[in-house]
Amino acid sequence: MTGNTTGVYPAVSGRPDNRGSFDYSSARHQMENVGPIPSGRYWIQPSQMWKNRWYNLASRAAWGDYRLTIHVMPGTRTFGRGGFFIHGGTHAGSAGCINLHSGMENFVREIEAATKGMPECYVPLTVQY
Structure with missing residues (x-):
């Protein structure tokens, strides 16, 4: 995640269809609220990592223990989403x-290690199917 290194993680996006398959x-x-995140360029900021704690508990089934906001880069079509x-x-x-x-736990460990000392940095994120 530094320099030219790229992290690739197995993931899903959107809701499965009636057969339980994901349609990209x-x-x-x-x-909206059904389809996957549109293909394109985005960015994340590791300092915006949100941890699920007892005093602000969100559904662990839906969110897990961590979440990180995805920001849209100019030129990426999100269709108003x-x-x-x-x-x-x-x-x-x-x-x-x-x-x-x-x-997600592995992703959090790796991004925290890669950005140690630079939590305010911006990490580019490319979504492609």
Whole structure:
């Protein structure tokens, strides 16, 4: 995650269809609260990592223990959608966020290690299907 190193993580985005499959077609990118995050360029800021604690408990099934806001880069078409996050959770699927499922803890460890001493940095994120 530093320099030219790229992290690639298995993930799902959007809600599964009636057969339990994920549809990443461009038509589905436009479907708010159902479709996946649209393909494009985004950025994250590690200092915005939100940890699920007892005093601000969100649904662990939906969110997991961590979430990180995804910001849109200029030129990325989101079809009026927003409010995207990277998060974990016990159920695969989301309302358009990137759900790393059980891989979120590993992602958090790796991004914290890679940005140690630079938590205010901006990390580019490319979504492609």
